[in-house]
Amino acid sequence: ISYGATDPALSDRSTFPYFFRTTESDAGYYVLISKIAKYFQWNWVGIIVSNDERGERDHQLLKYYLSRENVCIEFTLRITNINNGNIFYREILKKASANVIIFCGAVNLNILQFKYLYDMLSDKTFILTSNWLYYNHLIDFSHKVFHGSLLLMQNKENYPSNSPYAQFSKGFNPSRYPDDKLLEYIWLQYNFCLHKKQYIQRLHNCSEQESIAEIPMYNSGFHTFNMIYAADMFVKALHYMHHSPGLGTSGMSKKVYNYRYKVSFILLQLYTCAFMFTK
Template sequence: PVQDRYIEIQTLLFTINEINKDPDLLPNVTLGYHVYDSCGDPNLAMKSVLQILSGPGIIVPNYSCGDQREIAVFIGDRSTVTALPMAQLLGTYGHTQISYSAIDPVLNDRALYPYYFSTGPNDYIEHVAIAELVEYLGWTWVIILAAGDERGERESKNLMNELNKHGACVDLIGTLTGDINTDTRTLERIQKSTAEVVVLCGEKFRTKTYFVEKMIKEKTLVVPATWIPGYTFPLFNGSLAFKEGFVIFDNSEFEDYVMKIKEDVLLKDLLTVASSCLTHDKEKDTLLQKVYRVSYRNCSGSKLLQFFGRSYRVYTAVYGFAHAEHDMRSSSGKYCNKCIHKNINRK
């Protein structure tokens, strides 16, 4: 498990439990949950969705072989790579989906995805921020490196437009496809370019990070938030990385819950590795430093809190559904109880 994924699951469980204890929000309703790990694989994500819809056992599309408990909402996924095909499938069946991280603007198309919502930021906002950074630093020529797919093409064009608005020119747009020969040629073109700045965009590339690591030694990178902390570069060469901000919201029970989570044996080791913070166990510190070849240091509590940054979005996603459900149940005769979960986006 990865520390931020584990924290997101714990946040989901906390929020559901808090809603179930509230006698006024969803009276006479108890929320349950299924938890599936897509592992960032679209095929596995689709299989998990069909499994939930079909019920336990053999997957039978268009049939529900489980009990009569209705599925109210799907929370997730965190990546557009998996959230997008989920939205396409769930839209067919009229099920609500609320992501807390997928940020591809194409999902904002209400005609195509009427049942999809997100508590995450819009990808294009980051493009504006990158363009303003490039202008501020006086860079006039840059290279864009994107994934060789539909999203990569769409985002690279939008990023180029924003850069042009801020007085920067794009020397070339390179794409990584996962094919070693094609990607090698792309790398060679980038190496020959006189532009010293490479802007990455889109999801973290599904290819060997060798290509990016090699460029770091020769170019200055501008890394989007979708790459951090999914991949940590061994050498930055003066490069800059955007990182999602995090919100510490005023909820004393959640803060207490977070402190208890930090004492979880599994999470404690995950956080130690991710934050490079020393523990109180010298033998463990020595072992981890040898295994991961990094130097550990003493850290304050704020260093660890950064890994709870997306928790608020998970919390908001679940509560957003709960309040929508409450509002519809409170509507006098506008929706029948059996149809409530199907009409959550049509109110």
């Protein structure tokens, strides 16, 4: 069960019969983008796409939905890591009259090249899908370019402060898991402290009262609630299977509860990995 994989190819049940997700496929976003373009009469748009297999698939899919709404594509830019890419992009954009540019395909780090084209992109409106929220630091690096963009996302679940997940997060710190090196590194980076009694200049020993829930990005980030939601759906499905006639035996509530706790623990472990890699 994935909380963030948006590749439309994963919807192929014959190829991925055991794959499920709690987030919308990019295909759904392309349908929505096409309808938004029609509603606002954005009949002339540009596309920026990752220069890979997924980018080509998504590009064809987006073209299909745009054509259904009678929206025309003026140009398509494929993001590459070629050094003279900016020269090519500049030539295309200089001739372009479209004021709306749609991103599709996988998120590509080479998008940072576009910050050098600010003079040509400052009056453009970008439309991005939710997978860009997992790489919002890229947008921060090119804030001037992306200012005023339209970024689509599905509603996210909010869990109250007294929920089991919130309580588990509050107690998740290196003092409880002293052998977790990744967690120790997170504490060094965000709390500037060490959970072991050792001295490093400009650092102090942790009070053991800190928790991962106090890190701003953990509570406000797009990852956390989506991951918890995926785990929650998995636990509910498991609970349903154990308690539905013909799908399992009764009296499994204790095992399901224990499984819920284990999933919560794995969830936090996985999140710490995702948290570090996205930063």
